[in-house]
Amino acid sequence: MLCTALLALGTVSCQKDRLNPIPDTALSDQVVFASPTRILAQVNNLYSYVKVGGFYGGRFQIFSDIRANDFINRTSNAVTGLTVWNHTLTEASQNDVINTWGFGYAAINQANVFLDGLDANESKFVAPLFPAGYTATANNYRGEARLLRALSYYALLQLYARPYADGNGSKPGLPLRLKGETTDANNNLARSTVAEVYTQILADLTFAEQNLPATYPAGANPSLNVTRAHRNTAIALKTRVYLSMGRYADVITEANKLVPAAAPFVAPTGVPHALSASIATVFAPTQETAESILSFPFTAQDAPGTQNQLAYYYLPTSLGGNGEYGLNTAAGGILADPGFAATDARRTALIATSGTESFLKKYPTGTPYTDKAPVIRYAEVLLNLAEARVRTTNSVDPQALALLNAVRGRSNPTGVYTAASFASASALTDAILLERRIEFLGEGIRNFDIMRLNATIPGKGSVPAIPNTSTNYVWPIPSSELAVNTLMTRN
Numbered sequence: 001m002l003c004t005a006l007l008a009l010g011t012v013s014c015q016k017d018r019l020n021p022i023p024d025t026a027l028s029d030q031v032v033f034a035s036p037t038r039i040l041a042q043v044n045n046l047y048s049y050v051k052v053g054g055f056y057g058g059r060f061q062i063f064s065d066i067r068a069n070d071f072i073n074r075t076s077n078a079v080t081g082l083t084v085w086n087h088t089l090t091e092a093s094q095n096d097v098i099n100t101w102g103f104g105y106a107a108i109n110q111a112n113v114f115l116d117g118l119d120a121n122e123s124k125f126v127a128p129l130f131p132a133g134y135t136a137t138a139n140n141y142r143g144e145a146r147l148l149r150a151l152s153y154y155a156l157l158q159l160y161a162r163p164y165a166d167g168n169g170s171k172p173g174l175p176l177r178l179k180g181e182t183t184d185a186n187n188n189l190a191r192s193t194v195a196e197v198y199t200q201i202l203a204d205l206t207f208a209e210q211n212l213p214a215t216y217p218a219g220a221n222p223s224l225n226v227t228r229a230h231r232n233t234a235i236a237l238k239t240r241v242y243l244s245m246g247r248y249a250d251v252i253t254e255a256n257k258l259v260p261a262a263a264p265f266v267a268p269t270g271v272p273h274a275l276s277a278s279i280a281t282v283f284a285p286t287q288e289t290a291e292s293i294l295s296f297p298f299t300a301q302d303a304p305g306t307q308n309q310l311a312y313y314y315l316p317t318s319l320g321g322n323g324e325y326g327l328n329t330a331a332g333g334i335l336a337d338p339g340f341a342a343t344d345a346r347r348t349a350l351i352a353t354s355g356t357e358s359f360l361k362k363y364p365t366g367t368p369y370t371d372k373a374p375v376i377r378y379a380e381v382l383l384n385l386a387e388a389r390v391r392t393t394n395s396v397d398p399q400a401l402a403l404l405n406a407v408r409g410r411s412n413p414t415g416v417y418t419a420a421s422f423a424s425a426s427a428l429t430d431a432i433l434l435e436r437r438i439e440f441l442g443e444g445i446r447n448f449d450i451m452r453l454n455a456t457i458p459g460k461g462s463v464p465a466i467p468n469t470s471t472n473y474v475w476p477i478p479s480s481e482l483a484v485n486t487l488m489t490r491n
Contacts, residue, residue: 033121051296053308061444113180143211169195251388309369320366
């Protein structure tokens with residue numbers, strides 16, 4: 001019947017290959033590992049899965065911030081996070097609960113498929129098609145894949161699982177999928193514990209640290225030290241992971257690889273990460289400073305997609321955004337905190353007013369919204385180390401104070417602290433937590449800090465606070481997973 005119809009149209013002959021063509025742009029799994037160029041294309045594709053707009057290209061950072069109390073929803077649009085903001089999510093919430101899980105596991109599976117393919121084809125990596133020493137290059141790529149897998153698992157843990165602090169990681173975590181799935185044969189997989197997932201994350205990051213390049217060559221694209229993982233990326237992410245687990249001595253061990261004992265704080269090996277002189281410079285196009293350890297790039301031809309973009313959510317319409325969320329100016333919001341000085345550059349350079357409202361302009365590019373999506377900066381490593389030192393020494397630690405002042409003093413030179421500013425170690429810890437809240441506003445870190453401390457999610461406006469005993473303290477497991485994984489349990 002199909003052939004008859006095609007012949008009647010006079011368009012094609014009844015050849016079987018015309019009925020089931022192989023697209024010119026698609027490569028079968030028999031040849032995708034046949035050349036260095038094709039393998040590199042797959043590596044770049046791994047980043048595309050993680051930086052998709054519905055995951056780490058914008059929405060994940062936004063969801064992680066709007067759960068707390070520094071942003072006020074202005075549009076009541078369920079598509080752009082209203083139910084995340086007001087904590088009314090259900091298992092069937094498509095735009096957040098279902099999509100974030102789906103995008104996260106798609107990124108994980110893509111990494112797994114790639115890793116499986118590298119292992120299966122390793123015998124091919126020899127001359128004449130491959131240069132001498134390509135085994136080391138293949139291990140570089142394994143490091144990138146495992147780092148991206150670790151980043152994805154870490155992100156999902158922060159939304160769909162109880163904090164590590166609740167039961168020392170003994171609560172249900174995530175299905176730990178470590179092999180590529182190309183069929184639905186292995187859908188059924190029980191949840192590993194939170195601790196088991198963190199153990200895998202750390203194993204992936206340690207492998208990445210051992211196998212990633214220290215830097216990308218000077219003759220390569222200069223953006224690569226920001227947009228692709230290197231050794232310091234793995235180390236920096238380990239400081240975040242250990243902080244989330246409350247393993248403060250390990251935070252110190254990792255951070256000491258990147259942070260000298262005294263100022264000036266410049267990473268001594270690998271990419272020479274350092275604080276930029278101005279916070280405004282960090283977020284000015286092209287957002288490629290020595291402070292940026294990993295950010296995901298976009299272009300007009302490779303944009304985050306409709307209603308995913310950071311600037312779309314946070315910029316007012318007068319500056320090219322959609323003003324989905326304004327900053328909370330009421331008591332409890334960050335703008336009302338006396339520790340956030342009116343003269344602080346993070347306020348004067350990165351916050352805009354429109355009428356009586358305030359908006360974040362950390363992402364300044366309107367349509368087509370090509371601001372990089374931040375993952376981790378050197379400023380975070382400094383504050384991770386500062387907090388870990390205070391918590392391990394239980395003192396007003398001098399190095400912790402210097403690290404805190406390095407970040408704070410850049411934007412608020414008159415607001416730096418002395419040891420006399422703090423009556424106790426806990427007071428210094430509180431100052432570091434406040435500094436994190438100010439410094440990383442709109443970068444998706446606020447929820448990390450709330451969850452790792454097993455703290456109450458603050459209320460805002462008409463939305464009540466969410467105690468850590470509440471069922472909606474973490475997101476529900478999506479109905480899409482429950483429908484296909486018979487071993488999955490609900491939150």
